[in-house]
Amino acid sequence: MQILGQLIVSGIAVGMIYGVIAFGYQLTFVTSKTLNFGQGEALMLGSLVGLTVVAYTGYWLMLPVVLAFGMVQGAVVERLGVRQAIRTGSESGWIMATIALGIIFKNLAENIWGRDALKFPSPLPEAPLSFMGVNVLPMEIAIVVGALGMMLLVELFNRRSIHGKAVVATANDRDAAGLMGINTSLVITFSYALSSMTAALAGVLVAPVTLTGASMGGALGLKAFAVAIIGGLSSGFGVVAGGLILGITETLTGYYISTGYKDVPGLVLLLLVLSFRPSGLFGTAAIKKV
């Protein structure tokens, strides 16, 4: 029972990371029907930039720097890789372009920070807390709080502020949003900035628990993509549930069956969702009454 509890706790932490990256996929998908296949690399860059900055500023001042860096990085991805594809109505140009940018970012990181896994300082005590025999790292709690907090803030912005409503309007109907005087190209750039910002935050949250390094992004980005499909690319908090499902099945499979198979159940679930509920477990078809 203790072991099960322990596995679930680890699963929740890693699942929240998947969830917050998947949330980033959603942010750009709703406004532009495109997404950044280099999202894992955005996370990796955020984490490595954080590692460098933290040496000068300490942990807490490092956070805003990383968030700002994430926004700039996302805007660059949109300008270089996505904007032209959207303008010309290309169905697939952005896919290759964002993958290419991801590879470039990875090579860049390998040259700056090397290929080895690096230890990231933890802002919180590294001794686990014990709840009824289950050990929880303080950083794991920080992951859950940070990920949920980020998603809530974005949601609050979308619902309360006029600029957030403009983002939702662009997601609803880009042409009509333009008629309202909303610069929808800017909204799409902004959604990419926000998306990379959440990934960068996920990077600094997860790095103290795992390790950081130029190759940390690939697997995370891909699994988070599976989570985005499972949770639904359009359904707000479906990605949290999707992330938890994937994270927990992974740790359970890794322990009870074999670590060699830990990726299989999640991917099987992905295939099942794609076959039977293509809009995601929690995705809803758009409300439309004629």
Next chain:
Amino acid sequence: MLNVEKLVAGYGKVEVLREVSLDVPEGALVTLIGSNGAGKTTTLRALSGMIAPWSGRVVLDGAEIGGLPPHEIARRGMAHSPEGRRVFATLPVQDNLLLGAFTRITGSRPKGDVAADLDRMFALFPRLAERRAQLAGTLSGGEQQMLAMARALMLNPRVLLLDEPSMGLAPRLVEEVFSTVARLKAERVTMLLVEQFAAAALDVADFGYVLENGRVTASGPASALKNDPAVRAAYLGQAH
């Protein structure tokens, strides 16, 4: 207020508008009538920047706006209630209206009193007031049409483009739409109205233009057009 000279536009390689010229004077209600496919909607889309004109001039308030992106044109005071209503389905009625005032709230147009204008819209369209917290996607077709018009009015526009506000509505609601248009005209809102109900449109309008195959084939005061035998035969039919 709005002057269009020799506007040419289309989709892909297909030319739809062939040198369309028209004038919408300040405070006037001008209607554009014509059969399906004549280019009425395309004209409005080219005016508000939803498609880029190929050539010709579009002048709003003395400034050339042809070729600007839609958000720039909106910021210069053109509101467009588009074909198919295009309300923001996942947002409440009230947020749809606030987005109509986006340029005012964010400072690219004079702000005025947004809250008072919101109340004015709810007075003009009491059905919207009842449903202000409801998601726009769950409104009936008639209510969505009212919302699309109210949303466009929230811009405090210099010119309001209305594309087929009666489309798909029950006869009672069509009457309601036309009486709303008449009220806006009484308030001296400058409007360019595209309509399939040519007779009703000419009844309420000051001036009319007849569009055929992307060309203006007749124009003049609405009352004169209504009595023009050719226009009567082609567009007013037996119904009038």
